[in-house]
Amino acid sequence: MTRRYNFCAGPAALPEAVLARARDELLDYQGRGLSVMEMSHRSDEFVAIAEEAEADFRELLGVPSNYKVLFLQGGASLQFAMLPMNLLGQGGRGNFIQTGIWGKKALNEAKRLGFDCHVAASSEPNGHTAVPAADALTISDDAAYLHYTANETIGGLEFDYTPQVQRNDGASVPLVCDMSSNILSGPRDVSQFGVIYAGAQKNIGPAGLTLVVVRDDLLGNAQPTIPSLFDYQLLAEAGSMVNTPPTYAWYLAGLVFKWLKADVGGLEAMDAINQRKAQKLYAAIDASDLYSNPIARHNRSRMNVPFVLEDARLDGAFLKEADEAGLLNLKGHRSVGGMRASLYNAVPEEAVDALIAFMADFEQRRG
Amino acid sequence: MTRRYNFCAGPAALPEAVLARARDELLDYQGRGLSVMEMSHRSDEFVAIAEEAEADFRELLGVPSNYKVLFLQGGASLQFAMLPMNLLGQGGRGNFIQTGIWGKKALNEAKRLGFDCHVAASSEPNGHTAVPAADALTISDDAAYLHYTANETIGGLEFDYTPQVQRNDGASVPLVCDMSSNILSGPRDVSQFGVIYAGAQKNIGPAGLTLVVVRDDLLGNAQPTIPSLFDYQLLAEAGSMVNTPPTYAWYLAGLVFKWLKADVGGLEAMDAINQRKAQKLYAAIDASDLYSNPIARHNRSRMNVPFVLEDARLDGAFLKEADEAGLLNLKGHRSVGGMRASLYNAVPEEAVDALIAFMADFEQRRG
Incomplete structure (x- = not known):
């Protein structure tokens, strides 16, 4: 077995220690004689796995007790529909900050469902290379919530602040955040949010699981x-088990949380590693004549680093040679082209070092 | 490692050969240096896995070319909502046959969404111990589809015929079947159905995946x-990849299909094994003074065998001793009590033999 470095944007790399443990107990979980996949979701064994995963997640992110944590299916994209259907039942309008493709999808899905929506700010004028300034947000008087995408996975644009959310009448507006691609990448003050949601397949676990953190008063x-x-309330009352949840993905997420706690040392330690990884790679890009990244420095994503080659005719050779060098999945999203290196939690610093070395070597040879 | 016999109703036993293969390639899929869980769903490797799984499923069940096969999330319970929202957009009414708890959930979800529904027949008068006779169905004149539950997992009631579906005006009515707990248990004539759907966690793979087979004219x-x-049509157009699908569950389903083809020898062979397993267990129940099953013989489920002990005070001892004997998860559903042995495809005949031997021994000692 040879593990290679995986820069995929999602489904993404998982910690090798997590995969190894999953492998070791795949046919027999702790001597019980069956796989976690084969357990009833209502069995004592699985309920213990599920509860421990939730407790570890709460501890890592510091989720206050007046928030529910839901383990759901359907990805962030299903939340694009669930959010307005849950939050606008009493009226009001969803307000949206637009910073790229995912934020636009969230807005368009709410519109599709027939909800009138308000765009509070957009970075479209600057080509989504810098997030709107904090004082440029215009919240509607009937705002029921403000939605934004903390990190645009495709554009590589990340908020460097938490948006203000107050209406003209002084009412506080719940902040709803798609944190799919940077959740658990560092500490967060959850109490600033009404809802945080995230597809698992970047920093949490395998695809097929979605986490939703929702404040009690929004149920x-x-x-x-x-x-x-x-219905978030029904789901919360049933402990995310209105019907059979994606049990194996839930278990794997729990292993990732344990890895973050025990192997990494928590989210502050993870943050420091992530900062270092991203800074290295951006520094290498900025110092080169071949590679470039268009995002404003203070909004450059620590998780997804898109870059283009000066001469796009070299793209094919770059990807082929990178793959041969054990650096996988560096191709940019099909909607934008170029390259993208995703540096999620499970991508080790050595992977980034290897990528930087390869990029320098490639530039020297082909640039 | 000691594998034990698992009679869980779902998530349920998986073939040991499937789990062993998943284990062996968990960290490194065929020398690519990463896990299937870590692959982009749009990568060549994963697309090949996904397409092969679909092709094998089509071959096994004989799915005609004018049907789409969708690999979705949310379980059969989400289909309870998706079905009327997809099939009633042009008007008409859903007709429902009621034979137990799952059929009732399907009906109630359609009602919750505001759809007027018609009950075409119900086995409630006989306590859901026999399915309504084929000639007792009353289809409404505006029937857009007829929904039924091929096998009631909790009650242990299975249809022994495929319902007739013609309106008074002669129009044929699409048949919609929840096949969650008996899909792939034997051959089926798919052309008799408009939609077949199934949560994966019984005969297909792990929880978190749902298969929907839908005839083109219903899109x-x-x-x-x-x-x-x-939207089935959007999902079909995108090859079930409107957003990230549950990739690992899809891969595991593919391994199960390969096992059914290569190790079992197809659905006719599977059917013969399932018949034998069920007949043995029902014969043992009928021959005993301690155990009984209330279902009419021709409607007894081959997949889920509920039974009660003559003296319910023995339930605890039965379950404890069974567990100690390596026979897991025999407790009946919390809504009905008693025992239930689920004999899905992956439960080997030896497991049934061991259960029967245990039951006889228990009866002799405690009955």
């Missing part, structure tokens, strides 16, 4: 005729 | 304002 506002599996 | 009838991830 119970759903439209009464939405699908029962959409 | 494109969705209400325009439903969530985009609900």
